[in-house]
Every structure is written in structure tokens, then in C-alpha cells.
Amino acid sequence: MTGGFVDYLIDIKDLEVHYGSFHALKGVDLQINGGAVGLLGPNGAGKSTLMKTILGFNRPSNGTVNILGYTMPEHALEVRQRLGYMPEREVVSPNISAVSFLTYCGQLLGMSRVDARERCHEVLNYVGLEENRYRNTETYSTGMLQRLKLAQALIHDPQVLLLDEPTNGLDPDSRLEMLDLVRDLAVTRKVTVLLSSHLLPDIQYVCDYIVIINEGDMVKQGNVEELTEKHDKQYEVRVRDNKSQYMDRVVEAGFQCGEMKNGNLWVSQPNGENPQALFEIAKHCDTQVRHFHPSRQTLSEVFMHAVGKDS
Amino acid sequence: MPIYEQSYREYDGELRHKYRWVIIIQQELRVLIKSKFFLMMMLFAMLHVILRLLQVTAYDVIAQDPNSPLALAFSQIADFAVDNLLFFDFIRIQSPVVFLVVLFAGSGMICNDFNNNLVDVYFAKPITWRDYAIGKIGTLVLIGLVLTAVPGIILVGVHNMLLPGLETVKESWVWIPAILGFSLVIILPCVTAVLASSALIKSKNFAAISIFMLLMANSAFGATLAGVLRNPNYFVWAFPLTINRLGQVMFKDTRLIFQTHWMWSLAIVAVVTGVSTLIVCMKIRRAEVA
Secondary structure (H helix, E strand, O other): OOOOOOOOOEEEEEEEEEEOOEEEEEEEEEEEOOOEEEEEOOOOOOHHHHHHHHHOOOOOOEEEEEEOOEEEOOOHHHHHHHEEEEOOOOOOOOOOEHHHHHHHHHHHOOOOHHHHHHHHHHHHHHHOOHHHOOOEHHHOOHHHHHHHHHHHHHOOOOOEEEEEOOOOOOOHHHHHHHHHHHHHHHHOOOOEEEEEEOOHHHHHHHOOEEEEEEOOEEEEEEEHHHHOOEEEEEEEEEEOOOHHHHHHHHHHOOOEEEEOOOOOEEEEOOOOOOOHHHHHHHHHOOOOEEEEEEEEOOHHHHHHHHOOOOO | OOOOOOOOOOOOOOOOOOOHHHHHHHHHHHHHHOOHHHHHHHHHHHHHHHHHHHHHHHHHHHHOOOOOOOHHHHHHOOOOOOOHHHHHHHHHHHHHHHHHHHHHHHOOOOHHHHHOOHHHHHHOOOOOHHHHHHHHHHHHHHHHHHHOHHHHHHHHHHHHHHOOOOHHHHHHOOHHHHHHHHHHHHHHHHHHHHHHHHHHOOOHHHHHHHHHHHHHHHHHHHHHHHHHOOOHHHHHHOHHHHHHHHHHHHOOOOOOOOOOOHHHHHHHHHHHHHHHHHHHHHHHHHHHOO
16 A cells, blocks of 8 residues: 555554564554544553654564555655654754754755755744754753754654654643644644653643553553543532531442542442432532532543553 | 744645755765864865975976976976876875874764764654665765865866876876775775764764774784784785775886785775675664664
């Protein structure tokens, strides 16, 4: 298969990758057709290996990898022309400015020097490096280098963007700015983003589809909404006052109840009971229910469950 | 809402495929030219070219003019004539400068890309390890040629332009392939060895020192062997002398230091170049394809 109409932008089936005797990826199946996809997993789970296999750096020992309709690694050059990759490790190009570096990257992608120069100014403006574009990149801070890495991945307006831990080493403000940029790319610019991270909030902030990898296995994937499904007969409740009295009465009525980190209560409804009873109890405790919501699994719970650490 | 959003737009320009190694050569040269030390070394190397240009001019204009009062004086000076030996000596004397310039320019060429994690970025673009290797080797070969073959050929051209008639052209055109061949015999092993060192050693300084020490040790080894065994033919193991031997063959110089057949010298140069190129290619290929 080479280009043309495709069902999936990224279509990976039964992918296995070995590093010598080490089994880095064990039968990964992944189909992506746009949007922002989060690749979640602990360190060493195989996230970077998966990205490098998509780029054609790793040769699969089994399975197929089709990117934008091109089979990999046979058509690696065609795919790399349409892909943007932001590596995890810090990238510095000594003795040259950001403009020179990005122009060079653009030319490597096949742009003319004039096009690459024009484009690099646009991209540097976009990532917020416009004031420092002529500074030697060796003098850049970590945050600026992260932006530069993003800029070089965007220089040719890629269809698919692979971001490997884009918020590594960033302070909270820079982290939010970086995540906003990535979200803007996915939502406004309609670039398909594959974001790898072990930071759950980053993934949750940007992505609407999540893939969880652990020890080379793809253990769970789905929409954030689906993964953080509502608990059956479990509610998150907040009462105005008399919280402890309310909790006692709820337990006496046969419910299970506990306090959550955010101060709200979780209440589990036994079989045969009606949640209406929780409002009656509040009335008897001379308080008001201010928040009543079917409780959801947090992404953290989903992740811990998926990687088998939910003791 | 701003009337013009100063941000990036969709790129709808053409993306060409061919000759990415040319881009790499251009970029490496741009970076090198920014270095004052590199420019100073190049200028220093050009002093020799200027001296040879003066020599060629003096020989062709003054020494060939029977009416010139300086003609007799010039004809008395040893090695003043513009002949095959002048060009052989010119390139031979340039060779240490070529080695130092290549050492400075090339010792960090690969290891710096690895240390600064640029390799991941470059190979995520549509270039292959071949483009990368040709780009790096091509840059240094080009610099080497600028210091040897290019001025050598220009000197041949000047020599022919200053003398009337086409007789000298018939005599001197054979010097051009000899100049090119001898230059490449000096440049290729030097470039590939320096790049191999840069690919194997993580530090630019250590890579440069390693190659420098290796060359010193090799020269000492060849000289010691020839001295201890009282046979000058063992000089073939001293790399600078083995290159010199090939130059002597190309320029038909009969002032031989040792009598070992030149094919042995060619084999040594080919092995050094081949092994070094193999190291460079394997190391770079491993970065692109794990």
C-alpha cells in the first residue's frame, strides 16, 4: 500500500519489536484516524519504541505498520516527509541560531531555502520564540529548547505529529503553554497528534483518545469518556454542612460512604436502595445536598488498574 | 480580531526529494565558515598558494625572458622550475595543513550530532544514512580539495596562460590528473579516519587527539622498523611516507625514499580508507535503523 485513500492515518497490527533478546513491543494493535491521541505508560513501557517504529527507526520483528497509507519501513522517506517528530531528549544545535537551524531542517525536508526561511519565521512566531530567533541556540533555556524542538517538527506542516514527552523539564507556566500549543495544533490546525507521556494531567489536558502501554503490551485504549466510565451506583456528593452527621446517617441507612481528597463524599448505593434516600437523609440532618453526581473513575485509577498497580 | 495572524499557515509548497547530501554539505560549510579559527587556518594554508603563484609567475615571466637581468639569477635557484616536481612538492607540503584543517573541521562532525541528540531530529526527516555520510565526507573532501587540487589546477592554468603557444599545454595537462589523484590519496584516508574517530569517540577533543597520536605512533613505528632492521623499505608502514610514495609514482618523481612497490602503498591507503568508511557508515546506519 502506498499513499492514496486510507482508512487510518496510523494503522498498526500485531506489532512486535525486539532489541536483541529484549521484547520491547509485544503485539501492539493501534488504529488512529485523527485527533489527539495520548500514549500513556510508565518509564520503559515502550512508548518511545513505538514512536521510533512509526518513524522507521526500528525494524518490526512481526506485524505491520502502515502510516498515511505507506507501509513501513519500506516507505520511510515518504512517511518522514509527512510526519513531524519531537524527540524526548534535549536537542541543541551549537553555534547557530534558531533561524539557521530551522531553515536547515526545512531544507532537509525538501523545501527550497527561501521557503524554509519564510516558514521558519512563521513557526518560530507560533511557538513563541520570535524574540529569540537570532540567538545562538546554546544559550536557550530548557523551555526554549522544547519550543525549538516543537518548531522543527512543525516546519513542514506535518499531517501527523509525534511528540515524545514534550513537557519534560518545563516549569508549570511553560508546561501549560506547551500543552496549549499542542491542543491548538490538534483542535484548530487539525493535525493528528500522538503525544507520549507518563504524566496523566498532560495527556488528559490535550488528548481525547488514550492508549495505555505497559511492559511492551498495549493494555487499554479508548476515549477518555469511555475509559473514565461512570461507576455503577456510586455517587459523588457534597453537603452544605453537618458532614460527619450526614455520613453517619448514610452508613446507618445501609450505604457505604467515605470522604474524598477534594472534600466531597463518595457514596455507594446497595442493591434495593434508592438514591432518593440520600436527599431524605440530608433533610433529616438539617443540611442540603449541593452536589450530586454519578462518580467517575479518574484517569489515574484507570491507569493504575491497567498497569496492575491498583492494590 | 487581527487582520493578519502572524503565525504559521498550511504549507503548500513543493517538497523535493533528491540530493539531500548537498544540503548537508552547504550547512556544514556555513557553520565552519562562522569559525574564525577555521578561517585563519584556511588563510594560512593559502599563503603557500600565493608563494607558489609568485614562483610560477616569476619563472614564466622573468626567467623565460632572455633579456631580463634576473633571468640568469633565477635559473641558478634549485627547484625553481615549473615542472611536475613543483606540483608534487606543492601538494606534499600542503598535506600537513590539510590534515590539521580536516582534524579541526571533522573531529566533532559526527560526535557532536550524537551528543546534542541531533541525529534523531535529522533522521526523522526524509534523509538516509547514506545522505548523511556522503554529506559529512563530502564536506571534508571539498575542504581538502580547496587546499590542494583546486589551487594546484589553478597554478597549472596560470602557468599555461603566462607562456605563449600551446606547447606547455601539451606538456602540462598530464599534471592535472596527477594533482587530483595525489590530492585524493591524501584527503580520503585523512577524512574517513577523522570521521571514524568522531563516530567512535564521544568527545571532539579526544577524537582529534586520538587520530593525531595514531598518526604520530604510526610514523614512529615505520621509522623505528626501518632503522632497527636497517632496511628503508619498512618506511612503507609509515603512513605519511606511503602516501608520499604514491605521489612520487603519479608525478614520476625518482627521488625515492624506499623501493617497496607502490601497489603496497596503494593497498595500505585503500585499507585505511575502506575500514574507516565502514566504521562511519555502520555507526551512522545504526542511528537511522536500530
